[in-house]
Amino acid sequence: MKSAHPLSTPSGKPDITADRFAAFLAHRWEVAGLAVTPRMLLFGVALLICLSPWGSPPLALALGLVVALVIGNPFPAQSRRYTSKLLQWSVIGLGFGMNAQTALQAGREGLLFTVVSILGTLTLGFLVGRWLGIDRKISHLISSGTAICGGSAIAAVGPVIQAEEGQMSVALGTVFILNSVALFLFPAVGHALQMSQNQFGLWAAIAIHDTSSVVGAASHYGDQALQIATTVKLARALWIIPVALGTAFFFKTKGAKVKLPWFILGFVGAMLLNTLVPALQPFSPALVKLAKLGLTVTLFLIGAGLSMEVLRSVGVRPFVQGILLWSVISAASLWVILHTVA
Numbered sequence: 001m002k003s004a005h006p007l008s009t010p011s012g013k014p015d016i017t018a019d020r021f022a023a024f025l026a027h028r029w030e031v032a033g034l035a036v037t038p039r040m041l042l043f044g045v046a047l048l049i050c051l052s053p054w055g056s057p058p059l060a061l062a063l064g065l066v067v068a069l070v071i072g073n074p075f076p077a078q079s080r081r082y083t084s085k086l087l088q089w090s091v092i093g094l095g096f097g098m099n100a101q102t103a104l105q106a107g108r109e110g111l112l113f114t115v116v117s118i119l120g121t122l123t124l125g126f127l128v129g130r131w132l133g134i135d136r137k138i139s140h141l142i143s144s145g146t147a148i149c150g151g152s153a154i155a156a157v158g159p160v161i162q163a164e165e166g167q168m169s170v171a172l173g174t175v176f177i178l179n180s181v182a183l184f185l186f187p188a189v190g191h192a193l194q195m196s197q198n199q200f201g202l203w204a205a206i207a208i209h210d211t212s213s214v215v216g217a218a219s220h221y222g223d224q225a226l227q228i229a230t231t232v233k234l235a236r237a238l239w240i241i242p243v244a245l246g247t248a249f250f251f252k253t254k255g256a257k258v259k260l261p262w263f264i265l266g267f268v269g270a271m272l273l274n275t276l277v278p279a280l281q282p283f284s285p286a287l288v289k290l291a292k293l294g295l296t297v298t299l300f301l302i303g304a305g306l307s308m309e310v311l312r313s314v315g316v317r318p319f320v321q322g323i324l325l326w327s328v329i330s331a332a333s334l335w336v337i338l339h340t341v342a
Helices: 016-026 038-051 056-070 074-095 100-132 137-148 151-160 164-190 197-207 211-221 221-236 240-250 263-276 278-304 306-315 316-340
Strands: 029-031 032-036
Touching: 032 056, 038 278, 056 164, 056 211, 056 306, 074 151, 074 211, 074 221, 074 263, 074 278, 100 151, 100 197, 100 221, 100 263, 100 316, 137 151, 137 164, 137 240, 137 278, 137 316, 151 164, 151 197, 151 240, 164 197, 164 211, 164 306, 164 316, 197 316, 211 221, 211 278, 221 263, 263 278, 263 316
Parallel strands: none
Antiparallel strands: 029 032
16 A cells, blocks of 8 residues: 655645745755755744844744744754753843842742742642543642743752653643743733733742743733742742752652752842942843843743644643643632732
8 A cells, every 4th residue: 555645635645835845944055164954044034033123022932933833943952952041041130120129028929929829739730640640750740840930840850750751841841832821821811900010920920830931921011020020930949949859758769969040049149239239230221131132032942942742742631730730820829919919
């Protein structure tokens, strides 16, 4: 029996348009001794659009997704390598736009929400994971990522429970997909409900997984929301340490090493310098602008990393767990914030 063409239509005939597009993307030019492909050029054009005056965090993520799903990321290894570091340096840079006293007040206001939501999410995640029959390690990784700070929490907890690469990929894929939705959905909901800057910043910090999407959504909502969301989210990220230690005890992992999120100390240091050293304040706007550009590039790289392979690797039940946890924490925190925070 003759096999079907790999790029065929439902009738079984080869898709000539797709063939030509694939051939175009595979074409190579020699430029200064380097091989350049149309895929690389389109990737570069999309990145330049993100950095232009028309660029924004949601647009950057959307363009990254288009690159990943339509032409494919030509630099997957480099994207994975630099995304985390770029995010960390961008967060540190945002500290130069914040006042320590204001940040301390925001941190105090979000402390109770943080403790209750983390414990509640981990408990609910354990119960939902057992109900759905999900692998124990995958369930805990998704719960940890939802409870604290997405990919950073998963990266910290994964080695503690000796998670395999496939288990890590499923958890990261689930969280990144929901992050992408949150970046577009949360500002729209905030405006529809006429949430204040304070309310939205607190909600974003509690209910959105990754720091990158929290900062992206909050910066799209307003400067005050950005300050509150970043401060509360980074204070929340410190819970990686006790959660990782608790995980080691719960999973009975011997000799587990917990990775400290050092970039949070850099953020606090930048914030203190901006508050206590007036001579640095004239340079603060430029540093904050550079940090926001770095964040925009980070979101583009995150979007470009969400390939079809990543989407297919997630599976139905882990994704259902991620949606259930995210929906509960989003709805519950929204209700509390609307009724208790001005």
